[in-house]
Amino acid sequence: xxxxxxxRREFLGVARGAAIGGIVAAGALGAIAxxxxxxxxxxxxxxxxxxxxxxxxxxxxxAAAKPLKVGYVYVGPVGDYGWSxxxxxxxxxxxxxxxxxxxxxxxxxVPEAEVGGAIESLVARGxxxxxxxxxxxxxxxxxxAEKYPDVYFVHISGYRSGAAGNAPENMSAAFAxxxxxxxxxxxxxxxxxETGVIGYVGAYPIPEVVRHINAFVLGANYSYKKKTGxxxxxxxxxxxxxxxxxxxxxxxxxxxxEKNCDVLAFTEDTPAVLQVAEEYQKKGKRVWGFSHYxxxxxxxxxxxxxxxIANWGPIYLEFYKMVATNSWVSMDIWTRIGDxxxxxxxxxxxxxxxxxxxxxxxxxxxxPGHPQRVAARDQEAxxxxxxxxxxxxxxxxxxxxxxxxxxxxxxxxxx
Amino acid sequence: xxxxxxxxxxxxxxxxxxxxxxxxAVLTTLLAVLLAFLAVAIILVLIGIDFTAAFTLIVESFTKxxxxxxxxxxxxxxxxxxLGLGIAFKMNFWNIGAEGQIxxxxxxxxxxxxxxAYYGLFxxxxxxxxxxxTSFALGGLWCLLPAFLKxxxxxxxxxxxxxxxxxxxxxxxxxxxxxxxxPGGYGxxxxxxxxxxxxxxxxxxxxxxxxxxxxxxxxxxxYLIMDHSKLGFEIKVVGQNLNVARYSGIxxxxxxxxxxxxxxGLAGIGGLSxxxxxxxRLRPRASPGYGYTAIIVAALAGLNPWLIVLASIFFGGxxxxxxxxxxxxxxxxxxxxxxQAIIFLFILMGEVFKRYRIVFEGKSGxxxx
Numbered sequence: 001x002x003x004x005x006x007x008r009r010e011f012l013g014v015a016r017g018a019a020i021g022g023i024v025a026a027g028a029l030g031a032i033a034x035x036x037x038x039x040x041x042x043x044x045x046x047x048x049x050x051x052x053x054x055x056x057x058x059x060x061x062x063a064a065a066k067p068l069k070v071g072y073v074y075v076g077p078v079g080d081y082g083w084s085x086x087x088x089x090x091x092x093x094x095x096x097x098x099x100x101x102x103x104x105x106x107x108x109x110v111p112e113a114e115v116g117g118a119i120e121s122l123v124a125r126g127x128x129x130x131x132x133x134x135x136x137x138x139x140x141x142x143x144x145a146e147k148y149p150d151v152y153f154v155h156i157s158g159y160r161s162g163a164a165g166n167a168p169e170n171m172s173a174a175f176a177x178x179x180x181x182x183x184x185x186x187x188x189x190x191x192x193x194e195t196g197v198i199g200y201v202g203a204y205p206i207p208e209v210v211r212h213i214n215a216f217v218l219g220a221n222y223s224y225k226k227k228t229g230x231x232x233x234x235x236x237x238x239x240x241x242x243x244x245x246x247x248x249x250x251x252x253x254x255x256x257x258e259k260n261c262d263v264l265a266f267t268e269d270t271p272a273v274l275q276v277a278e279e280y281q282k283k284g285k286r287v288w289g290f291s292h293y294x295x296x297x298x299x300x301x302x303x304x305x306x307x308x309i310a311n312w313g314p315i316y317l318e319f320y321k322m323v324a325t326n327s328w329v330s331m332d333i334w335t336r337i338g339d340x341x342x343x344x345x346x347x348x349x350x351x352x353x354x355x356x357x358x359x360x361x362x363x364x365x366x367x368p369g370h371p372q373r374v375a376a377r378d379q380e381a382x383x384x385x386x387x388x389x390x391x392x393x394x395x396x397x398x399x400x401x402x403x404x405x406x407x408x409x410x411x412x413x414x415x
Numbered sequence: 416x417x418x419x420x421x422x423x424x425x426x427x428x429x430x431x432x433x434x435x436x437x438x439x440a441v442l443t444t445l446l447a448v449l450l451a452f453l454a455v456a457i458i459l460v461l462i463g464i465d466f467t468a469a470f471t472l473i474v475e476s477f478t479k480x481x482x483x484x485x486x487x488x489x490x491x492x493x494x495x496x497x498l499g500l501g502i503a504f505k506m507n508f509w510n511i512g513a514e515g516q517i518x519x520x521x522x523x524x525x526x527x528x529x530x531x532a533y534y535g536l537f538x539x540x541x542x543x544x545x546x547x548x549t550s551f552a553l554g555g556l557w558c559l560l561p562a563f564l565k566x567x568x569x570x571x572x573x574x575x576x577x578x579x580x581x582x583x584x585x586x587x588x589x590x591x592x593x594x595x596x597x598p599g600g601y602g603x604x605x606x607x608x609x610x611x612x613x614x615x616x617x618x619x620x621x622x623x624x625x626x627x628x629x630x631x632x633x634x635x636x637x638y639l640i641m642d643h644s645k646l647g648f649e650i651k652v653v654g655q656n657l658n659v660a661r662y663s664g665i666x667x668x669x670x671x672x673x674x675x676x677x678x679x680g681l682a683g684i685g686g687l688s689x690x691x692x693x694x695x696r697l698r699p700r701a702s703p704g705y706g707y708t709a710i711i712v713a714a715l716a717g718l719n720p721w722l723i724v725l726a727s728i729f730f731g732g733x734x735x736x737x738x739x740x741x742x743x744x745x746x747x748x749x750x751x752x753x754x755q756a757i758i759f760l761f762i763l764m765g766e767v768f769k770r771y772r773i774v775f776e777g778k779s780g781x782x783x784x
Contacts, residue, residue: 139696
């Protein structure tokens with residue numbers, strides 16, 4: 001059972017996506033890294049890939065007679081502006097694309113020990129598709145999937161789905177994976193750090209978060225080494241909570257004050273860490289932060305570098321379609337850069353979606369960030385290209401090709 | 416004992432009731448609940464939510480069997496911890512540490528399951544009784560430490576019990592991120608899943624029924640200890656007057672330690688009911704503050720064991736009702752938490768009116784300056 005499960009994950013990880021994801025990521029990060037290496041990077045094309053999925057959905061759905069009632073269980077408040085907010089945005093996205101015939105509702109701030117009541121309430125409301133969006137809900141989701149075989153369940157961020165995952169057939173698993181984006185964010189972090197120390201505020205030491213920290217530090221070390229020839233230092237503060245702006249704040253402040261970090265990445269469901277970075281910026285200290293799961297630019301107008309955004313909508317829509325057309329297949333979806341949905345795993349490098357709000361995961365818009373070093377001309381360009389973040393991101397970095405001599409950037413920082 | 420308050424309209428006198436008959440107590444509580452729902456209705460109208468529909472749903476969540484069973488399941492850890500607190504508070508031992516005792520209860524029962532699963536110790540049939548014993552013992556010991564300090568050195572138990580909560584929570588974190596992590600769990604901080612014979616399923620194969628039986632047995636035990644045993648009598652004397660207890664030859668420190676041990680043990684079994692009943696394995700932060708909720712429940716029930724069972728099920732029902740309201744009417748969680756808080760505030764205020772009488776005196780009356 002376990003061996004089967006591992007091989008399945010390996011299949012997902014290696015066969016389906018890793019190589020392709022890596023190539024696609026390389027294309028996008030080439031744009032960023034190119035500057036550091038002093039070579040002209042292959043620009044990531046921003047061709048808009050018009051989706052045919054939408055039209056397919058509406059056509060198949062009109063034939064379906066089954067009224068779709070979808071329930072969601074969130075671990076935090078929908079107003080957290082991070083994880084749960086991202087899921088709620090995905091819910092609305094999927095509802096909108098699906099059109100008439102779907103009704104969705106949610107229960108927010110559900111402690112992991114009380115998810116049973118939430119699922120019962122959603123079933124009592126008549127839900128025939130239920131999404132549970134926290135790792136801690138996994139066992140309960142499987143338990144209720146067994147209890148209600150007529151209701152379909154999708155668990156986000158776990159590993160139990162279908163018979164292969166030791167779960168009933170009416171349960172699927174899904175996740176929008178970020179490690180590639182964290183590597184790209186790491187490149188940006190290594191490029192802007194002056195102290196050579198970066199910090200990470202981690203929620204729980206679970207595989208997902210450890211993976212993200214590793215990717216972030218690898219990326220940061222890569223670009224920092226290109227710049228200075230030295231290795232970067234990284235510190236992690238664990239807060240043991242998903243939604244705890246107070247703890248995230250004190251952890252972030254400790255990283256800056258005690259460890260001298262000047263770039264802060266995080267896994268916590270609110271913008272608290274970015275807000276700390278912004279406060280330091282206001283006080284004249286250069287500390288940078290990122291978006292996590294949702295676009296958090298407004299919480300750090302000067303401190304925001306880029307970040308990781310997920311649009312859960314396409315994943316949800318996929319399951320809506322399956323339930324509405326009675327074509328349910330228990331599956332384990334793991335989307336990365338360039339993965340639109342299971343049908344769109346392989347995209348050409350030129351069609352990278354790393355910086356575009358298309359697909360399920362993408363870089364946060366990279367503006368404004370680093371304001372002193374962005375010339376007025378580029379600010380203009382940024383505004384013009386607000387809707388094409390990848391190109392805007394490149395534009396912002398391109399003029400700086402002139403300063404490729406190692407050490408030079410460090411000298412004129414902060415002037 | 417009475418107290419006078421001067422107001423522009425006259426003097427209000429608050430005096431302690433000599434006795435309060437049972438029917439007055441019940442009526443007061445009912446009136447408090449009624450007024451609470453009235454206050455909730457006013458707020459819902461102000462927010463623009465249809466309160467009749469909301470109240471229908473609340474009633475529904477207390478009558479639909481599936482939802483009610485879930486409420487009962489949710490209430491077990493709260494109920495058991497509150498039963499323990501009822502004993503501790505009766506002897507003025509202010510145990511804020513039920514949360515920590517719940518966590519060590521979880522550690523104890525998970526430890527037994529792991530010994531069985533990894534080393535093949537213990538027979539399947541003795542596993543569950545053994546889990547009960549160890550979680551009671553460890554929970555009791557966790558509470559015995561502050562009780563010992565209080566009895567021998569007069570250390571404030573509010574601080575020590577509260578601080579031990581964090582120790583217990585972090586201990587679970589250590590175990591579950593370290594030696595107790597499931598080797599087949601992809602590195603997630605979870606213990607192995609409990610086998611079915613280590614779960615609370617021995618009554619009709621359902622945790623809710625089993626838990627209800629546990630709650631009733633726990634209440635019966637608490638009732639017998641408090642009302643029909645020497646220890647219960649001594650606990651009450653210690654709580655009401657320490658000097659009287661000493662002069663009458665009661666070994667005060669022994670009573671405090673015994674009472675605290677039982678209180679902590681019951682909370683420990685509450686912890687067992689979480690890992691073995693609700694979740695089915697140990698995970699970090701498994702209790703969302705049930706040990707603190709138990710304080711409210713114990714206060715609501717006036718420390719009476721039977722009322723604690725009812726109050727905790729009422730509380731579990733309100734939790735479920737909150738979920739139903741969110742699912743069906745899209746009412747935000749914050750509004751629901753506010754509704755729950757209002758209901759509890761009104762009931763707790765009702766407790767004041769049971770114990771004190773408020774007398775309005777005219778401006779001329781009394782000894783006004």
